[in-house]
Amino acid sequence: MTTVFLHHYFVPQKSYGYTYLTNFHEEFDNADHIGIEAIKETFHRLFNQCKENGPLVEELSYVLNLRIAFWDEKNLKEPSNPKFLELATIYLDLYEWLRRYLLSKNYPFTRKRWQIIE
DSSP, rough: OOOOOOOOOOSSEEEETTOOOSOOOHHHHHEEEEEEHHHHHHHHHHHHHHHHHHHHHHHHHHHHHHHHHHHHHHHHOOTTOHHHHHHHHHHHHHHHHHHHHHTTTTTTOOOHHHHOOO
16 A cells, blocks of 8 residues: 655634544554545544444544534635545535434434534
């Protein structure tokens, strides 16, 4: 596997008035530097650890949502780098998978928390 080093870090301490309960951003930031498979492995590991804990699953979805927006914004600023679009797309796929999973389990959530940040 080829290691791709990106010089962009996105590890907010607080976001939109929300204080994080976990270090999911740090986990995904480390995975971003390794590659797509590392992002998928990180997601599945974190999901399996927190799937029984509602607030942590919500935070996982929130972190995925923010990472979609972050990499999409990077792609808009530098469209010549295809890696940014690839990262945004993988996070979107994971976010949609998590949303479908929670819908199938009748997980109670508000629509506001599931909208992609623009």
